[in-house]
Amino acid sequence: MSGISRYEKVALGLTGAFVLFTAGWFLARQNLSQPYQVYTASSAEQSESAFSSQAEQSQEEYPDSLLAGEVIDINTAEVQDLQRLPGIGEKRAQDIVEYREEHGPFQSVDELDNVAGIGEGILSGLREYATVGTYESGK
Numbered sequence: 265m266s267g268i269s270r271y272e273k274v275a276l277g278l279t280g281a282f283v284l285f286t287a288g289w290f291l292a293r294q295n296l297s298q299p300y301q302v303y304t305a306s307s308a309e310q311s312e313s314a315f316s317s318q319a320e321q322s323q324e325e326y327p328d329s330l331l332a333g334e335v336i337d338i339n340t341a342e343v344q345d346l347q348r349l350p351g352i353g354e355k356r357a358q359d360i361v362e363y364r365e366e367h368g369p370f371q372s373v374d375e376l377d378n379v380a381g382i383g384e385g386i387l388s389g390l391r392e393y394a395t396v397g398t399y400e401s402g403k
Contacts, residue, residue: 337397338376339369349393351386370396 268276329348336345338360346357356379363379364370373394376382 335393335395338373338394339364339396349390351382351389356381356386372396 336349338346343354343357343361346352346360347354349357352360359379359381360376367378370376373391373396374387375396376390376394377384377387
């Protein structure tokens with residue numbers, strides 16, 4: 265080491281210290297837990313309870329209005345579904361169900377004109393949102 269200058273000794277010492285510090289830091293980080301691990305597995309019991317609670321919510325909650333592209337079958341719809349049709353409130357929806365029970369299934373949407381409280385104005389507003397399913401056009 266007699267052939268190395270004082271400046272070279274300092275540079276060599278600092279380089280060695282840097283290598284030791286970096287190696288120690290790297291090894292210390294290997295023992296730490298990974299900060300961004302995501303676990304998506306769940307027990308079957310949890311997933312079943314989540315599914316059943318979602319099913320209960322969907323059965324209890326009705327949308328206030330029709331969804332995009334939705335058409336309601338007036339021969340099978342419940343009162344809550346009929347209320348979502350434009351111009352149909354709770355009373356008219358109940359009247360539709362009662363008329364359907366007394367006279368049988370509707371053959372066409374135009375037969376809603378026979379239900380008390382539904383005139384041509386309301387009927388024209390809901391033609392595109394209502395259907396009579398397999399009964400329409402003699403199917």
